[in-house]
Amino acid sequence: MTDLTFYTNPQSRGQIVRWMLEEVGAPYETVILDYATTLKGDEYRAINPMMKIPAIRHRGKVVTEVAAICAYLADAFPDAGLAPAPADRADYYRYLFFASGPLEMTFSLKAINYDPPADKQRMFGHGNEALVFEALETMLGDRDYVTGRFSAADLVLASQLGFMMMFGMIEGSDTLKAYVARCTDRDAWRRAKQIDTDAGEALKAAAQAAAPAA
Structure with a gap:
């Protein structure tokens, strides 16, 4: 468990925040959401009533919107050097x-x-x-x-x-x-792309496995 949770789908603007998280280098937990189900569920609605991704929760605080998340992370982890004075x-x-x-x-x-x-x-x-x-x-x-x-x-x-x-x-x-x-x-960009590529393939495989046989 970490104090930083990332809510995303690999086929979303969450890719931008994934890259930012890899630049920051702090440990984080990823929650992959499905557009048709978990994204619209009560659990995530409590995180973001807009039911949009990405979002992060850091030490109990929720941040949404890509630019806001990236600006927040740059300030929360200054050792990464991602924001000027x-x-x-x-x-x-x-x-x-x-x-x-x-x-x-x-x-x-x-x-x-x-x-x-x-x-x-x-x-x-x-x-x-x-x-x-x-x-x-x-x-x-x-x-x-x-x-x-x-x-x-x-x-x-x-x-x-x-x-x-x-x-x-x-x-x-x-x-x-x-x-x-x-x-x-x-x-960090290469790591982020690989993580999201792998996550996307896993989602695709899971969907194919769950589909009824023709």
């Missing part, structure tokens, strides 16, 4: 919440093939897709990492961009491809 967090917060705001909105709308009409764009937090990626190109510029060294902000931003590239939502410019490659060239 409080006085140097302007860019850290800016990029962390750009990833969870405008970029996440772009991701979600592309997933349902919806592009807000020009006269409605001001009602959305990201404006439009072109504006988001033009801003990212400008914001990243020639920097290797958001704050000069890898941080939780890079982890969340690179994860969101990586998902969009993997699912064919964007091709990605040379700048963005290089940024994602640089951020994910880490042992």
